[in-house]
Amino acid sequence: MTPRAKPVSGGAKNPDVWVVIPLYNEAPVIGGVIEELKREFANVVCVDDGSTDGSGAVAKAAGARLITHPINLGQGAALQTGISYARERAGTEYIVTFDADGQHRIEDALGMLKLARSKKLGVVFGSRFLDNRTNPGWAKKVVLKTAVWVTNQTTGMKLTDAHNGLRVLSVDAARGINLQQDRMAHATEIVVQIGRTKLPWEEFPVEVIYTDYSKAKGQSLLNSVNILFDLIVN
Amino acid sequence: MTLWIQILLVLGLILTAVYLVRSTPSASHQAIRRILVILAVLVGVVAVIWPGLLSGIAHALGVGRGADLLLYGLVVVFLVESVSNYKRSVTASRTTSALARELALTEARLEEAIADVAALKSGAPKPKGK
Numbered sequence: 449m450t451p452r453a454k455p456v457s458g459g460a461k462n463p464d465v466w467v468v469i470p471l472y473n474e475a476p477v478i479g480g481v482i483e484e485l486k487r488e489f490a491n492v493v494c495v496d497d498g499s500t501d502g503s504g505a506v507a508k509a510a511g512a513r514l515i516t517h518p519i520n521l522g523q524g525a526a527l528q529t530g531i532s533y534a535r536e537r538a539g540t541e542y543i544v545t546f547d548a549d550g551q552h553r554i555e556d557a558l559g560m561l562k563l564a565r566s567k568k569l570g571v572v573f574g575s576r577f578l579d580n581r582t583n584p585g586w587a588k589k590v591v592l593k594t595a596v597w598v599t600n601q602t603t604g605m606k607l608t609d610a611h612n613g614l615r616v617l618s619v620d621a622a623r624g625i626n627l628q629q630d631r632m633a634h635a636t637e638i639v640v641q642i643g644r645t646k647l648p649w650e651e652f653p654v655e656v657i658y659t660d661y662s663k664a665k666g667q668s669l670l671n672s673v674n675i676l677f678d679l680i681v682n
Numbered sequence: 683m684t685l686w687i688q689i690l691l692v693l694g695l696i697l698t699a700v701y702l703v704r705s706t707p708s709a710s711h712q713a714i715r716r717i718l719v720i721l722a723v724l725v726g727v728v729a730v731i732w733p734g735l736l737s738g739i740a741h742a743l744g745v746g747r748g749a750d751l752l753l754y755g756l757v758v759v760f761l762v763e764s765v766s767n768y769k770r771s772v773t774a775s776r777t778t779s780a781l782a783r784e785l786a787l788t789e790a791r792l793e794e795a796i797a798d799v800a801a802l803k804s805g806a807p808k809p810k811g812k
Contacts, residue, residue: 495786515790521779529783533790630779681702681768 460490464541465561467492468530469512470523474548475501481550482510488554489544493533497526503548524634528627535622543622547613556654560616563652570621570647573607573639574614578653585658595675599636602679603643607651611635614654621647633678687743687754694758702765715766722759 467485471478471494478494485492494512496504498520508514515533517526527545534543542564544557552574560572576582577592584592592611599610615638617625624645629637642649729736729748736748745751 513790515786517786518782519778521782525779525783529786532783533787628776630775681772 461487462489462561463491464539465489465491465544466530466534466537466540466542467544467546467557468527468534469494469507469546469548470497470526470530471495471499471503471507471548472497472520472523472526473499473501473503475499475503475506477550478503478548479506479510481546481548482507482512484554485546486511488558491534491537493530494548495526495530495533497521497523522630522634524627524637525630527634527638528625531617531622531625531627535619540619543617543619545613545615545617551656551658552614553655553657556614556652557616560614560652560654563650564616564618567648567650569616569650570618570645571642571649572616573609573649573651574612574654575607575609575651576612576654576656577608578651581653581655582658584656595636598676598679599639602636603640605639605643605649607639609651610639612654612656617642618647621645629678633675636675636679685744687745687751690743691754691758695761698758698761698765701762702768 467489469478469481469492474481482492482494492512494504494507494514496507496514496516498517504514504516513533515529517529530545531543534540542561544561546552546557556574560574563569564572576584592609596607596610600606612635621642624647625638625641627634627637627641729752733748736751738748740746740748740751743751745754
């Protein structure tokens with residue numbers, strides 16, 4: 449893989465950062481998410497994971513670099529494709545992972561980036577459980593807390609929120625990531641692989657905005673069974 | 683006394699679970715699978731020619747009839763087969779993912795190379811950082 453130059457227009461914001469968005473059937477919201485991101489980040493890459501609702505075209509029109517999976521592979525696979533793309537661009541220092549459904553705040557991403565830069569951190573994880581801004585509801589809380597518990601048991605790290613799509617990775621950390629879990633268990637897998645790089649990490653309090661749209665697509669209790677199974681079974 | 687068959691069956695099921703969680707496919711596994719297939723064929727032939735033998739083994743293990751023993755064995759073998767099938771499908775889907783990812787990334791590189799060439803032709807300055 450030869451590093452390739454990505455032309456960056458003069459005065460662009462955060463030219464050393466790539467925002468990676470795994471995208472699957474989010475046509476109603478993805479355009480707005482990208483337009484907002486583009487105000488702060490010059491480089492946004494969307495990995496369209498075989499959407500059937502024209503999400504890819506919307507993302508491209510909104511100004512994102514679009515990469516298209518020929519078939520639907522799962523969120524973890526899309527994330528890995530985006531990370532692989534971003535880390536081979538010349539000049540990349542940080543990669544921000546961001547969900548397509550508009551549940552993250554750009555201010556949080558900027559804050560995390562600032563923290564990573566100032567403390568030379570390998571990774572900053574967003575956590576919705578460090579303050580009281582986010583109220584996920586009890587069912588979701590049970591799922592998320594179970595996921596965190598499993599993650600902490602597997603990795604020996606002490607996270608408060610494991611399945612948060614907002615993360616900042618240094619390019620060194622990104623090089624240590626090779627996600628095999630195509631489905632939701634990738635969130636734990638990413639923590640495992642970051643743990644192996646021995647790079648310093650921190651958590652950062654973020655707010656997750658539960659819109660009606662993201663609520664309807666949220667993870668169910670049953671899906672946490674899938675996550676557990678995928679992690680335990682080799 | 684049904685103790686022996688209980689030990690054997692529970693052991694078989696536990697080993698199946700361990701196989702599910704721990705091991706990854708390898709050449710020695712394939713060899714073991716093939717040996718087991720050959721053994722199963724031989725045992726099958728023997729059981730067909732001397733039907734009484736199966737009942738005898740069943741009695742010795744504490745199972746009522748030979749047919750029951752056969753059923754128990756079949757259940758364990760079915761589980762092992764399911765697990766190994768599942769593992770095969772996971773391996774296959776990982777391969778597919780890697781392949782699809784390379785395809786998507788190659789397409790992206792190609793698009794950028796084409797854009798670079800177009801920029802050169804139109805006389806625009808070459809993007810820095812190469």
